[in-house]
Amino acid sequence: MIEINKLTKSFKGKKVVEDVDIYMDEGESIGLLGPNGAGKSTTISMISSLLKPTSGDVKLNGKSTIKNPAEIRRILGVVPQEIALYEELSAHENLKFFGEIYGVKRNVLEQRIQNVLDMVGLKKRQKELVKTFSGGMKRRVNIAAALLHNPEILILDEPTVGIDPQSRSHILETVKKLNRENGTTVLYTSHYMEEVEQLCERVYIMDHGRVVAAGSKEELLSILSSEDTIQINLSDTNDEVVEKIKSIKNIRRVDETKNGIRIISKKGSNILSDLVHAVESEGIHLTNFQMETPSLEDVFLHLTGRTLRD
């Protein structure tokens, strides 16, 4: 359905997105994962035809959309990261305006407005001004505005940033419903790993403007199939002990995290006795040892050397 080939964008000679390839099939739910500044929003702006790529192409059903963006815009619903609404207008007035300029016929517009408001759970508060809404409610109206014209493809750019858990859960449910019940193709960008894991069948991981890995969750996790992830906690910690752990045979990586120390080691290697020895030689005790199932977060850390919140 949508094929993105070698998409590149430079600003003042600096490449912010480089050679990005993404493929989206009809009805798929795709996650675009990456930390802030990875180039996700720029990529989305180019896919949605708001930004002209420096090179590369975006094809819709085999036809390039670069020169003729009208076709993709017609079937595209974009939920920007910002609250792209008129704060001085009510939720209903905003939706009516956007519905009218989307060209939704007058006789169906009101019904469509009520449907999308129902979907985002704001039907009862539709007459209130947007500026009186909480951040989460504004984000829900932001999504509703992108759904008025029944888009075939929905692009959501970090739709849950800075909102309450209730609104977040509502938004995730809405997106899931749209994808699974309505067959809407979804491109979901986030730096919340768990959201992408919950919603998306395939994931593209971006870092420094490039796609560093792509595939289904299982495919991505298989990157770590040759490794074990171990989480340990110590009675105390210092640089010397970390260095000693790193020097243990078969340990590939050691990262200090807020929960303790994460160790990536060769799969099946028995490092426990060496680990206890190394720690106690520094007068420190091992208080917790836990083998972990790898997550996409681990994959991201493995690929980029940093966590998604960095």
Next chain:
Amino acid sequence: MIAFIKKDLLVFWRDRKEVLISLLAPIFIIIVVNFVFSGITFDDAGDMDIHAGLVVEDDEAAGLQQFEKRLQNIDLPERKIEVMMEQAQDLSPIGLIVSLFDDPELSSWIHTEEMNEEEAIEQVENGDLDAVIKIPNDFTFDVVGQMVLGETADTSLHLQIEEHSIETDILTDIIDNYLKTFNYQFALGAVAEGEAGDAVLPEGGREVINESAVEWDLAQYYAVAMSTLFALFIAATVAVKTETEKRERVFNRILLTNSRPVSYLMGKTFSTFAMTWIQLMLVFFVSDLLLGIFPEKSVNYWLGIIVIVTFFSFVVAGLSASFTSLMLRMKNLNAANGLFTIVIMVMAALGGNFFPMEQLPEWLEALSGWTPTGITISLFTEFLQTDDIVSFAAPLMKLAGFFIGFLLFGVLLFPERRRA
């Protein structure tokens, strides 16, 4: 496009602070100005009363005798001398001056009394008289010599005043204008007949406005000037709201709807038109209701105002199209705001929104005729005085030209659908 217009009107309406400023500020200023300038008119002579002493030093009969001798000294045929003497007697320069002040138009507010010089000066010094008009010795001889023989006159009418005032300035102007008009008409007569013709009495030194004329006072002037100035700011207000649309990515969302860019611009343009029109009509209506700014209340009068307001509102609407496109192109809100303010203030200063252009040099007054507010203020001035909308076709066309010009500029400057 209607969706855009409705949206812009709603957004403006919801910004209560902005609505109050654009409606109440001009009304407040008009009220203040009305109290400050209450009753002062540009052409007001109704309450004026000038007292002048008329000192006639010249002896007309002696002057004519002196002139006859002068003619005889020139080698002229007898018949020619007779004709010239008849002309000189008909001219009667002293009689013309005296009859000027006997004219009912002037005698009702300029009171002259013949007296000797000593007495007149004393009364001026005492403040009993505003001025002394002195017809000096040899005045008759010099004037007829100038008129009949084309010689240079050595003597002239003297006007002596103790201190300058509006009254004495008007008196000076009347006498100057009278003499200029007299000389001009006499010269015309001479050219037409190939010789010195009969002197025709000018109609008077005071311009007579037709019976239905309504005087244009400063309060009326400021009502129009302030309301049109505040109307110009609506163009900037609407354009600045574009920045919010740009910043909050609403503009991008609009682009994604495949709406025609011109619809967006036209939405801004016509909502500005509607807001300006409502603002101006409301300000005029409320000012008139509270202060009786516009004394005439016929249907034609208000229809005339509606026509002028409509054309001016289109100009402001066109200006908002230009400002909106500039706003979309400029990256710095403060710079854009500053630019809009400068454009509006320059336009207002040249257009006479801060002070009446009649008091400034002629070239500035002429320049004012090529600014939207200058044209509008001038239209209101003329309309209030003549009540004749037909003669306003040219200025209205000028306003239409401004609208088209500003709108075209806005359309040409409007950015492409997406950023490169």
